[in-house]
Amino acid sequence: MHVALDGVGHRFGRSGDWLFRSLTFAFRPGEVYALTGPSGSGKSTLLSLLAGRNRPVEGAIHLTGIDRVSWVFQNPFGSPRRTALDHVALPILARGESAPAAEEQAHEFLARFELESVAHRPFGDLSGGESQRLMLARGLASRPSLLLIDEPTAQLDRRTAERVDAAIAAVADPSTIVVVATHDARTRDACTGLLDLGALGGSGAG
Ligand SMILES: Nc1ncnc2c1ncn2[C@@H]1O[C@H](COP(=O)(O)OP(=O)(O)OP(=O)(O)O)[C@@H](O)[C@H]1O
Structure with a gap:
């Protein structure tokens, strides 16, 4: 079971700015991936693409063995x-x-x-x-074989967020790929993998 991004690029509208391009990455079960990047870099958009709500404008997303x-x-x-x-x-x-x-x-x-x-x-x-x-x-x-978590600590104060960050580690499951979109450096540090949309041209294999 795995999820792979193969040269994925996305933008809204034919003349919109590209949010990201040439994104190639492999997500594996048992890991918890932080999806990071500045506001507007496309974190929520990429979660939607992974969930199959939209198709990427460029490239392909391969969902192998993902049933839920x-x-x-x-x-x-x-x-x-x-x-x-x-x-x-x-x-x-x-x-x-x-x-x-x-x-x-x-x-x-x-x-x-x-x-x-x-x-x-x-x-x-x-x-x-x-x-x-x-x-x-x-x-x-x-x-689920794929669990997508959008900004789990965005609405919380620091102390409460720390308890949620501690819980992020408990989400790891051998039969689930977990992707957590986050701004929060501590949430990112609680994860075991990283896809940073802020890094030039995306990132390598995970
Ligand atoms: N359906 C849409 N049509 C047009 N533009 C959109 C649409 N959805 C998102 N956008 C734009 O795409 C960009 C990326 O949005 P997205 O919500 O994916 O970013 P983000 O990294 O999750 O941001 P944040 O951290 O602020 O939540 C933003 O400029 C947003 O306004």
């Missing part, structure tokens, strides 16, 4: 009265697991993100950092 893509948005969202446990158990139920199995696995995901103590708390009562960590747990609970 999950996306964690910048702003946590959920059902205010449903518990943290419900939010993680639902995607597991949707995969066809029984209710007891879904609950057991959901507890494991919550523990992985240090959320066991709030398992039965409604989503609406969680702190910003807890909500964002819950989004990471939920993103992983659907067992």
Whole structure:
């Protein structure tokens, strides 16, 4: 299973500026890649291309063995009265697991993100950092082969962001390719791989 960028270039409109060109890179499972670059360099656009929402203007994106893509948005969202446990158990139920199995696995995901103590708390009562960590747990609970995370610490204060950065390491999974778009140097440092759109001409193989 892998995701490869092969000479990828993108711009909006026929006369728009190129956001990036000749981007060649290989993403592998088990790694957590930081996707960095200045504001406007095309991080969110590249996530959309990886998710298949748009096609690149130049080059190709090869998704080999990718059967499920999950996306964690910048702003946590959920059902205010449903518990943290419900939010993680639902995607597991949707995969066809029984209710007891879904609950057991959901507890494991919550523990992985240090959320066991709030398992039965409604989503609406969680702190910003807890909500964002819950989004990471939920993103992983659907067992995606490709997990795309957009600016997970953008809305958080420094201290809360540090706990989310610590959780980034917990997202690593042998059967998942994880890509995290981020401005934040600490989030970048929590990742195991790097694709920097700010570097001239993109980057090499990962
Ligand atoms: N659908 C679109 N049509 C036209 N231009 C777009 C579209 N989507 C994004 N852009 C432009 O493409 C550029 C890159 O946007 P993108 O959101 O990918 O950058 P980014 O690196 O994620 O930025 P930030 O760090 O500020 O979130 C921006 O100038 C943006 O305005």
